[in-house]
Amino acid sequence: MTHNVLVVDDEPKLCDLLASALSQNGVTVFTAGNGLHALKVLEAENIDLVISDWRMPGMDGPQLLAEIKNRFPQLPVIVMTAYSTVKNAVQSMRNGAYDYIAKPFDIDELDITVSKALQFRDILKDNQRMRAELDEHQQIDSLIGDSPAFRRVLHAIDSVRDSNATILLTGESGTGKEMVARAIHKHGNRADKPFVAVNCAAIPEGLLESEMFGHRKGAFTGAVADRVGRFMQADQGTLFLDEIGEMPLALQAKILRALQERVIEPVGDTRERKVNVRVIAATNKNLLDAVANKEFREDLYYRLNVFPIPLPALRERAEDIAPLALHFAHTLGATAGKRFTGFSPEALQAMANYSWPGNIRELQNCVERATIVASGAVIEEQDLPAYLFASNPGSSGAPIVEGNVPADLDAALAEVEKTYILAALAQSNGVQAAAAQLIGISERSFWYRLKKLGIHVDKIVR
Template identity: 55%
Template sequence: MTHTILIVDDEERLLDVLSGMLEGFGYTVLQAGGAVDALAQLSRESVDLVLTDLRMPGLSGRELLAEIRRTHPILPVVVMTAFATLRDAVQLIKDGAFDYIGKPIEFEELEATVANALRLHDALRDNDRLRQELEGRYRIEGLVGTSPRMQEVMKEITEVAPSRTTVLVTGESGTGKEVVARAIHFNGPRRAKPFVAVNAAAIPEQLLESEFFGHVKGAFTGATANRIGRFAQADGGTLFLDEIGDMPLALQAKILRVLQERQFEPLGSHQTRQVDVRIVAATNRDLKRMVAEGHFREDLFYRLAVFPIALPPLRERREDVPLLLRRFAEEIGPQVGRRAVAFSPEAEALLMRYDWPGNIRELQNCVERSLLSSRGPVIGAADLPPYVAQRPAIPSDAAPAFPIDLDEALDTFEKGRILAALKETGGVQVEAARLLGINERSLWHRIKKHGITVTKAVMA
C-alpha cells in the first residue's frame, strides 16, 4: 500500500529536498507552502501523514497541528524545527504531535520517524474502521426481527442505551443475549470506549477473581507478572457479564462491592482502583429461583435487575426465521465461497416448523452447514441437516391443561433435550453442548442437576 505524505514548509528549496527523500522511500508526496494551503489540501486529498515546519509566516506549525487534531483526529503529524528544545518537544507531544525532528534533517532519522508514524496511522485507521463496522452491525435498525416480541426488545434497548443503567438480559442459550448487550453499548454514549465480554461459566472457578480484577506479580503460584483484569479493561466502557448465574457466591459479593462503590483491589494488592464501568449481565437461569434456594445473592440480583430485558426463544417468534436465514446466508456465504444463495419455499417451511432448542445459534449453525452441503443458488429441503425434518416441532397453539407445575415442565423439557443431544452424539458432551447451543461447563451443570449418567453407549 502506498502512503501519501503532505509536507508543509515556507522554504521551497527544503520542500523539494524533502520530497525527493520521501519519494526515494517509496511514498507519494504532496507539498504545501504554508498552513492555509495545507488545510485546503487536507479538505480534498486523502493523506496518511503531515510533516510540517514549526515556524512559518501566518499560521504557525503549532496552530496547524491544533486544527488537524480537531478535523482529522487520527492523522499523525511530525513537526520539524531548528529551534527544538526539550521543553518545546514535550509541549509538541502534549499538543498531539506524533514526534518532532530537528533541523537540519538527518536521512536515517526522517526515514525511521515517518515509518513509525505511518504504522500508527494504519493501526488507528483499522481500529476506526472496525469500530464503525461494529457500530453499524449493532445499531438498533440492524437487529433482525419484526415479530411483536422482538419489536418490544428493540424498544427497550432504545430506552436504556443512552443511560448508564445496569441491565439484566435473560433468555435461553443461543437467543442472542450478547448481541443485545453490544447493541446497548454501541447505541449509547460509551460506544467509543471498550466493550469487554466475560463468560463466568467458561472460566475455572479458581481463576475467576483474577480474571475480573487482575492480580499483581506473586499474588499466587504462577502469577509471574502483573495482569490487568476485565473491570480495568472495560474502564469507561461496558462490561458484559455472561452466565452470571454460574458465578460462585464468594465472587458475587466482590462483584456487588464494585457495583456499589465502583472500586476494587487487584488480587494480591492493597491499592484500591476506581473504575467507571457500565454493567450488562446475562443469564439463561431463573435468578429469582436461585435467590430463593440460596444460590444467588438477593442484593446482587436487585443491583443487576435494574432494567430487565427478556429475550424470547426462537420458537416463539417463528415469523423472524426467514429474515434470520437471509441475514446469516449473506454473512456466512462469502466466508465459505457461496454468494447470493437463497432458501427454497420448502426448506424455509421446514425451518419455520422446527422448534430450535439451540435458538438463533443453532439456526446460524444450520445455515452454515446447509451452505456447505448444497450446490447451486438455492438451498432445498434435501440440503438441510437431517434433524430439522426428523424432530417434530412443539405445537405453538396447543392448549395446555391447567393448573401445571411450570418449573417441573421446563425441567422435563430440558432433560429430554439433553438426553436427545447426548444420544445423537454418542455421549460426547462437547458435541452435545454444540448441538444445544451452550458451552460444555453449562451442559455439565445441567447433567448434574438432572441426575443424568453419561457413558459412550448408555444415557440414563
C-alpha cells in the same frame, strides 16, 4: 430544533392567524387552502405536523386525514372543527388523528397541543433514527427481525443505550444476549470506549477473582507479573458479564461492592482503584429461583436487575426465522465463496416447523451446514440437517389418547427430552459440553440424561 407545520383551512384569515401565532414559537408555518393543495405541500416539504380543518370543499378533513395516514403514517395530524361534537372528535381519533381542537380556540391551548404533537413527532424521528442505525449494523449484530417480540427488544435498547444503568439480559441459551449487549454499547454514549466480555462460566473458580479485578506480582503461585483485571480494562466503557448466574457466591459479594462503590481491589494489593464501568449482565437461569435456593445473592440480583431486558426464544418470534436464515446464508455463503439467493418454500416450511431449542445459535449452525452442502443458489429442503425432520415434541411414538393427552406421561416426556438432546448433539457435532449449554443444563445433568435415555453419542448419525 426547528419544526415545519402545515395549516390547512379554506379561510385565509384563519390560516394567517395561526401562522402568526405559531411562528412566535419558532415554528415555520406553511398554509394550504384545501386538501389537494395540502398534499402537494407535503410532497414538496419536510412537514412535522398538520393542523387541518374538518369541513372543507373538495377534499375535506377526514379525507385528507386518510390520505396522510396512507402516505405519511408517522405524521401527526391535529383536526380543527367549528362543529365540535363528541362524535367528530372520536371519529377523528379513531381514524388516526393525534388530537383535535375546537373553533373558536384559545391560543394558549393551541400552543400546548401543538407542542405535545411536535414532541411526539420528535420521539418518532428518534426511534426511526435508532432503528436505521441498528439496521446499518445488522451484518455485525444480527439484530434482525420485525416480530412484535423483537420490536420490544429494539425499543428497550433505544430506551437504555445512553444511560449508565446496569442491565440484566435474560433468556434461553443462544438468543443473542451478547449481540444485544454489543448493540447497546455501540449505539450508546460509551461507543468509543472499550467493550470487555467475560464468560463467568468458562473461567475456573480459582482464577475468576484475578480475572475480574487483576492481581499484583507474587500474590499467588504463578502470579509472575502484575495483571490488569477486566474491570480496569473496561474503565469508561462497558463490561459484559455473561452467565452471571454461574458466578461463585464468594465472588458475588466483591462484584456487588464494585457495582455499589465503583471501586475494586486487585488480588494481593491493599490499594483500591476507582473504576467507571457500565455493567451489562446476562443469564439463562431464573435468578429469582437461584436466590430462593441460596445460590445467588439477593442484593446482587437487585443491583443487576435495574433495567431488565428479556430476550424471546426463537420459537416466540417465528416470523423472524426466514430473514435471519437469509442473513446467515448471505454472510456464511460469502465466506465460503458461494452466493445464495434464498431458500425454497419447502426449506422455509421445514425451518418454521422446527422448535429451535438452541435458538439463533442453532439456526446459524443449521444454515452454515446447509451452505456447505447446497449445490445451487437456492437452499433446498434436502440441504438442511436431518434432525430438523425428527419427531416434534408432542408427536412422538408414545401412546396418545383422544384430546392429545398422553396415556403414558413418563414415556411421552422421555421422548420429548430425547428429541431435544439429540438435536443439541447434532447441532454441536457431538460435543456434549456444548450440547448441554445449548439446552441450558449442566454437563453433569446432561450426562445423567444420556445414561437414563440410553443415548450413545458415538452411535449418533450426523
